[in-house]
Amino acid sequence: MNHSQSKALFSRAQETIPGGVNSPVRAFRGVGGEPVFFKEGAGAWLTDVDNNRYVDLVGSWGPLILGHAWPPVVAAITEAARLGSSFGAPTEAEVRFAELICATVPSVEKVRLVSSGTEATVAAIRLARGFTGRDYILKFEGCFHGAGDPFLVKAGSGVETLGLPDSPGVPAAVAGLTLTAPYNDLGAVEKLFAERGKDIACAIIEPVVGNMGVLIPEEGYLQGLQALCRAHGVLFVLDEVMTGFRLARGGAQEVYGLRPDLSTFGKVIGGGLPLAAYGGRRDVMSKVAPEGPVYQSGTLSGNPVAVAAGLASLQALRSPGVYERLDSIGRELEAGLRAEAEEARVPVTINRVGSMFTVFFTEGPVFDYASAKKSDTARYGRFFHQMLEEGVYLPPSQFESAFLSLSINEPEVAHILRAARRAFRALGTA
Numbered sequence: 483m484n485h486s487q488s489k490a491l492f493s494r495a496q497e498t499i500p501g502g503v504n505s506p507v508r509a510f511r512g513v514g515g516e517p518v519f520f521k522e523g524a525g526a527w528l529t530d531v532d533n534n535r536y537v538d539l540v541g542s543w544g545p546l547i548l549g550h551a552w553p554p555v556v557a558a559i560t561e562a563a564r565l566g567s568s569f570g571a572p573t574e575a576e577v578r579f580a581e582l583i584c585a586t587v588p589s590v591e592k593v594r595l596v597s598s599g600t601e602a603t604v605a606a607i608r609l610a611r612g613f614t615g616r617d618y619i620l621k622f623e624g625c626f627h628g629a630g631d632p633f634l635v636k637a638g639s640g641v642e643t644l645g646l647p648d649s650p651g652v653p654a655a656v657a658g659l660t661l662t663a664p665y666n667d668l669g670a671v672e673k674l675f676a677e678r679g680k681d682i683a684c685a686i687i688e689p690v691v692g693n694m695g696v697l698i699p700e701e702g703y704l705q706g707l708q709a710l711c712r713a714h715g716v717l718f719v720l721d722e723v724m725t726g727f728r729l730a731r732g733g734a735q736e737v738y739g740l741r742p743d744l745s746t747f748g749k750v751i752g753g754g755l756p757l758a759a760y761g762g763r764r765d766v767m768s769k770v771a772p773e774g775p776v777y778q779s780g781t782l783s784g785n786p787v788a789v790a791a792g793l794a795s796l797q798a799l800r801s802p803g804v805y806e807r808l809d810s811i812g813r814e815l816e817a818g819l820r821a822e823a824e825e826a827r828v829p830v831t832i833n834r835v836g837s838m839f840t841v842f843f844t845e846g847p848v849f850d851y852a853s854a855k856k857s858d859t860a861r862y863g864r865f866f867h868q869m870l871e872e873g874v875y876l877p878p879s880q881f882e883s884a885f886l887s888l889s890i891n892e893p894e895v896a897h898i899l900r901a902a903r904r905a906f907r908a909l910g911t912a
């Protein structure tokens with residue numbers, strides 16, 4: 483494959499943009515080499531600036547559950563833009579959007595719209611602190627909740643990919659208020675809560691983790707965590723930025739039968755535009771300004787173009803059988819990838835929940851931060867580049883989830899598995 487235009491753009495970009503990218507994992511540091519610059523997406527397929535084509539398994543890191551440029555979403559965006567791109571004042575569409583979220587996710591009684599997942603998680607923990615009067619928060623090792631200061635402690639995603647355990651610029655006094663525990667270890671939380679429970683405002687968790695690669699909650703883990711939170715007056719905050727409207731219409735909380743005090747959403751709810759949300763218990767959400775004293779605001783919050791894209795996407799996800807279809811495509815790919823790896827004698831662990839999956843290059847099992855880090859990231863990098871050459875765009879880091887879309891059909895599955903056969907064989911002989 484020729485990447486000359488991408489290379490030229492990347493070298494130009496580095497002159498004016500830090501690292502040449504507007505978000506770190508895009509730079510391919512996790513896999514080596516240089517990023518591909520894209521110019522077009524249509525359904526399951528991406529076209530780069532050198533006219534190479536790829537089946538997209540990133541989907542803009544989760545939002546594009548329908549695929550690229552889904553016609554009803556494009557139409558909704560066009561129509562909304564024609565009517566004015568922003569008012570900084572209320573619109574009917576945002577009321578409909580809030581009603582739709584509250585009707586779909588029973589734990590969400592009131593919801594506030596924001597423009598990014600980071601804004602949603604930062605606001606949620608501020609609210610938890612304001613509501614409980616407690617300063618500490620608990621997060622889980624390797625989970626990522628966006629780039630807010632309190633979360634850049636033992637974080638996953640790009641922080642893990644770049645090996646930046648503690649970011650300069652986050653004051654020790656702020657980082658010191660973030661307590662951590664290993665994922666999938668209830669005993670650790672029990673012990674921590676026994677000692678510090680009354681100081682902790684909330685526990686925030688990715689129910690199914692995407693940001694160390696995919697980790698699956700052990701049976702009873704999330705329910706147990708919710709119960710421990712209740713027992714200690716710690717708010718249970720489910721970060722559904724990745725999982726919301728992706729694993730089921732009602733998100734991971736529907737799948738695992740949870741009722742969090744607060745939830746955060748992003749990605750899928752915006753249909754590829756900047757839109758996110760936090761919401762939950764009525765008494766807690768009533769503390770948000772102007773109804774209550776906990777401040778949070780945004781110039782473009784509830785932006786009409788973003789809300790139109792979100793409404794059109796969520797509408798499409800109401801069609802019967804969409805989540806079953808995503809799961810069956812996922813199951814077929816998982817089985818196919820496992821068979822190809824076995825055939826080539828490459829040891830892998832594949833973790834998958836519905837349309838989120840990761841191929842870890844380790845015998846596994848992979849169930850927490852420590853076990854995820856045993857994966858051979860250099861091998862992942864070689865696999866990634868081989869797949870890229872074969873026309874499949876995987877996440878450019880071992881510590882990220884791949885995402886399936888409803889635009890992936892049998893021809894794309896066959897294309898991915900053909901590519902994987904060659905890629906695993908190349909690794910097997912390397």
Ligand code: PMP
Pocket residue numbers: 543597598599600601603626627628629639688692693721722723724748749758
């Ligand atoms: N929470 C989770 C679980 C995420 O995966 C992400 C982003 N990948 C965020 C929060 C932050 O969202 P954003 O990038 O929109 O700020």
